[in-house]
Each structure stands twice: as structure tokens, then as C-alpha cells.
Amino acid sequence: xxxxxxxxxxxxxxxxxxxxxxxxxxxxxxxxxxxxxxxxxxxxxxxxxxxxxxxxxxxxxxxxxxxxxxxxxxxxxxxxxxxxxxxxxxxxxxxxxxxxxxxxxxxxxxxxxxxxxxxxxxxxxxxxxxxxxxxxxxxxxxxxxxxxxxxxxxxxxxxxxxxxxxxxxxxx
Numbered sequence: 590x591x592x593x594x595x596x597x598x599x600x601x602x603x604x605x606x607x608x609x610x611x612x613x614x615x616x617x618x619x620x621x622x623x624x625x626x627x628x629x630x631x632x633x634x635x636x637x638x639x640x641x642x643x644x645x646x647x648x649x650x651x652x653x654x655x656x657x658x659x660x661x662x663x664x665x666x667x668x669x670x671x672x673x674x675x676x677x678x679x680x681x682x683x684x685x686x687x688x689x690x691x692x693x694x695x696x697x698x699x700x701x702x703x704x705x706x707x708x709x710x711x712x713x714x715x716x717x718x719x720x721x722x723x724x725x726x727x728x729x730x731x732x733x734x735x736x737x738x739x740x741x742x743x744x745x746x747x748x749x750x751x752x753x754x755x756x757x758x759x760x761x
Contacts, residue, residue, distance in 0.1 A: 617637075618635065619635050619636060619637065619639045619640065619648070619649055620635055620648060620649055620650040620665055621650070624650055624663060624665050624680070627678070627680055628665065628667040628676075628678060631676070631678055631693065632669065632670055633667035633668060633669055633670065633676050633678065634667055634668050634670055635649075635667060635668075636649055636666060636667065636668050636675075636700065639666075639700075642741070644741075644742060646701065646702040646741050647701070647702025647703055647704050647740065647741075648702055648703065649665055649666040649667075649700060649702065649703060650663060650664065650665035650666070650703060651663065651664050651665070651703040651704055651705050651737065653705055654679070654705050654735065654737050655681055655686040655687075655735070656686070656735065657686070661681060661682045661683065661686070662679070662680065662681045662682070662686060663679075663680045664677060664678065664679050664680070664703060664737050665677075665678055665680075665703070666678075666696075666700035666703070666739075674695060674696070674697055675695075675696045675697070675698070675699070675700050676693050676694065676695060676696065677693070677694040677696055677700070677737075677739075677748070678692065678693050679691075679692050679693070680692075687750070688750055688753065689750075689752070689753030689754075690750035690753060690754060690755050691720070691755060694719050694720060694748070694755050695720065700739060701739045701740050701741030701742075701744065701746070702739070702740060702741055703737055703738065703739055704737075704738045704740065705735065705736070705737060705738070706735075706736050706738055707733055707734065707735050707736075708731075708733075708734045708736055709732065709733060710730055710731075710732060711730060711731045711732075711734040711736070711749070712729075712730050713726075713727040713728060713729050713730065713731065713749075713751070713756065714726070714728070715758040715760075716747075716749065716751075716756040716757065716758045717756065717757060717758075718754055718755070718756060718757075719748060719754075719755040719756060719757040720754075720755065724754075727751060727752075727756060731749070731751065734749055736748060736749045737749075743761055744759075744760075744761050745759065745760050745761070746758070746759045747759075
């Protein structure tokens with residue numbers, strides 16, 4: 590039996606990579622399959638060429654952006670189907686974790702890698718509304734702010750769900 594299992598594994602390893610890929614209904618994955626499926630259900634596709642750039646880059650997804658267990662929340666970039674625009678999509682097990690913020694942000698710029706940070710004291714003076722920059726800028730500070738950081742090659746966008754709206758601060 591062990592010999593048979595070994596032979597099956599060996600034959601899979603000897604197949605050309607395209608043979609293995611054809612058994613999947615996706616191109617090579619740039620994020621976990623459950624997020625790829627969730628993106629598709631929301632009219633979006635994974636960014637196939639996401640890692641086709643020089644240097645170190647975080648993945649286009651992050652788990653644990655909301656308070657609580659890591660597996661209860663995810664955020665990820667995807668590309669709108671048949672368009673050159675992007676979405677930052679937020680997935681949570683409990684809708685209350687969204688605190689009134691939208692589950693999607695439309696984004697015109699090519700996305701970077703995502704990570705989660707907790708900022709002990711965050712001034713809102715450099716933030717604007719992520720969906721409507723014409724809205725008044727927020728004021729004040731937030732303690733222990735859990736933010737999503739979109740970063741690549743010196744360009745940074747910090748996203749914060751605050752009082753029912755997504756705010757963003759961009760720096761280069």
C-alpha cells in the first residue's frame with residue numbers, strides 16, 4: 590500500500606505544472622481559495638499579477654483586522670471584473686464587527702501589500718473619508734487604533750473604521 594501511495598505522489602510530481610493547474614479552476618492563487626471565492630461572489634477577481642514587482646511585498650490579504658480571533662475577519666484586495674479599478678473587501682463572521690463601516694471600498698490605485706497594526710495614539714488630522722474625500726475631515730485622536738496598512742515601496746495608505754465610515758491617510 591505504501592508503495593502504491595508513493596507511486597501516485599511521484600507521478601503527480603512528474604506531471605508538468607500546467608497539468609496540475611488545469612485540475613484547479615483558478616490560475617495560480619495569490620490568496621487563499623476561500624477569499625478568491627468570496628471575491629468572485631462580490632464581482633471581483635484576485636489580482637493575478639500581484640507579485641510581479643521587485644522587492645519585498647506583503648500579500649494582498651490580511652486576517653485578523655477586527656478585534657477578536659484572527660480567523661473571524663479578513664481584508665483583501667481584488668480587481669473589479671472587466672475594469673481597471675480595485676476593491677478593498679472586508680469579511681467578518683459577525684456583522685457587528687464592521688461597526689457601521691462599509692464592507693467594500695472602491696480604490697482607483699494599484700493595491701499594495703496589507704498588514705494590521707495597532708497605533709497607541711492616532712491623530713485623525715491627516716485622514717479623509719475613503720469613499721468621498723469631499724466630506725469634512727475628522728478631528729481628534731483615537732487610542733489603540735487597529736488599522737489596516739497598505740504598503741509598498743515607500744507608499745502607505747492607512748485605513749481606519751471610525752464612527753461608521755472608512756477613513757484613509759496616504760503618505761509617500
